[in-house]
Amino acid sequence: MTDPAQSPRPADVEPSPDPRPRTADVFVEESAPRGQEAPLVEELGVLGFTVRARALPARRPIEQLAWAVLVVLPLQAFLTALGGKAGEDAHHGLRNAVRKVLRRASEAEPSTGPSAEPTGESEAEPLALTPTTSPTVVLQDPATGIRIILGPHLDDTAYRALRALDLTRITQGPVRYDSAEARWLSDVDEATSR
Secondary structure, eight states, rough: OOOOSOOOOOTTTTOOOOOOOOOEEEEEETTTTTTTTTHHHHHHHHHTTTEEEEEOOOOGGGGGGGGEEEEEEEEHHHHHHHHHSOTTTHHHHHHHHHHHHHHHHHHHHHOSSBBBBBOOSSSSSOOBBBBTHHHHOOOHOOHHHEEEEEOTTHHHHHHHHHHOOOGGOSSSSOOOEEEEEEEEEEHHHHHHTT
């Protein structure tokens, strides 16, 4: 009889997957164009998430947030899936899905001025949508509340860097891509560490 601990493990056997279900809740306003969220729903499915799309009641202008779509999902599982997806397909798929969603949002609600990235530095200060703020896709972790802001200005470099984002270095959100520093960062964490 052979000792199972000494038996070689077949090379083609993969470790068992994380037993916790990977779900993503995708929120859009009731008044959003039909299917606006579809590219993100599809891409999250490709990454192995079970996706539930939900409509939120329309908000008054003062309550509007600067997101076209809000995705609530476990961020670490998302980044792991994004990093594990083969090669360039991972960030290209996400980048294209985000761009499609934001294009549909822009076509539905034309901009009235130059765009600026929202800060949303605290829960008390939501990401306010003003005439100078363009809509974004926001990824939010349900456990920590950390948000990652995906705007229309992001390029391939930003999406490649997102795949390698170390969430253990982030204590507060939102997290945004800083083009000048070529990295994802939390302005709040940066300010408190100085």
